[in-house]
Amino acid sequence: MTSVVTHEQARNERHHYRLPNGTDTWISSYVGINSVERRAKGLPSRTPESFPPPLEPIAFLVEQGANSMIPGHYHQADQFQVFISGEGKFGIKPIEGLTVHYAMAFTPYAPIHADSTGVEYYTLRNGWDPGARWMPEHREALKGRTKSYRHGLGAIPALIGDADGPSHIEGVLAQTVVPAEEDGLMSTLFQTSGIAAITGPAPASGRGQYWLVLRGQCQINQQQATERSLIFVAPNEPAPTISAGKEGVAILCMQFPKRENA
The missing domain is CATH 2.60.120.10 (Jelly Rolls)
Incomplete structure (x- = not known):
């Protein structure tokens, strides 16, 4: 990873x-x-x-x-x-x-x-x-x-902190950006307004994932991730461990589709 x-x-x-x-x-x-x-x-x-x-x-x-x-x-x-x-x-x-x-x-x-x-x-x-x-x-x-x-x-839906964005979220708000397809293609925005753990799709369901922090900050696999931080997760790796802090986070997951002979 x-x-x-x-x-x-x-x-x-x-x-x-x-x-x-x-x-x-x-x-x-x-x-x-x-x-x-x-x-x-x-x-x-x-x-x-x-x-x-x-x-x-x-x-x-x-x-x-x-x-x-x-x-x-x-x-x-x-x-x-x-x-x-x-x-x-x-x-x-x-x-x-x-x-x-x-x-x-x-x-x-x-x-x-x-x-x-x-x-x-x-x-x-x-x-x-x-x-x-x-x-x-x-x-x-x-x-x-x-x-x-x-x-x-x-x-991409409005983010926490935006005038038209969510102000208080119970747990984790998951919003579809690119609908999931059978081959694994998808993109989802995850948002929290406080401390919470975020879990995305299993990496094995696609051909690699990028996670991009759009607002706030969090810990990804115990590494600090601030706004505009990015990480790639390969399909043979475990799902990333994402923990939002008390100020919350908006983080985008983008997963590539599987490919034949890949």
Whole structure:
């Protein structure tokens, strides 16, 4: 099981990357070494893995510059994205509040537009990806894969401490963000307003989980986890032990689907 990584620790590995269309991004590494960090450190490039790629958590925070656009594209690994600040559009849909986007490997999704504030979002993968495959240039590589297309957006409910969020919670409030599917894909927001133990789905029911603290703080496997802390749990590991303190916590669980031959 990976250790808890805090926002402050991730910022120590923050690197600038300018996309081919001129959009400026800044990438802060949480788990693993992503393709941007590899380039920044002069490490040799990595080729795509066979699908599904071996289990390998890669997680980072993207800061997308103001008044910019990331064109439509797809990746060769399953991923979640969590939009946490800023305004813009995901395709034609406005980015409003906290939002989860999931995209299965080889599933094209719409451009990401950032308004004058820029946007920040986490990208969370459970396997290696060599980088975006831009559309329509890489359309040919998708032939025969259309049956596996799957992606969608899920709004994250209001958090404790928000004006429209819960003020007092008895025990633990579990709220669905991405409905659970037979292959294990799901995302649930867990919230407490005081001391409580949080239990999520069994890791073996999917192909890896990320837990992201959105508000407050807690202990995860006896490690301190503050706001924007992150941890990855592999499917062959026990469920994490999560204990909220007296001020409560809002923590998001995102689980990847199982894959054949994985």
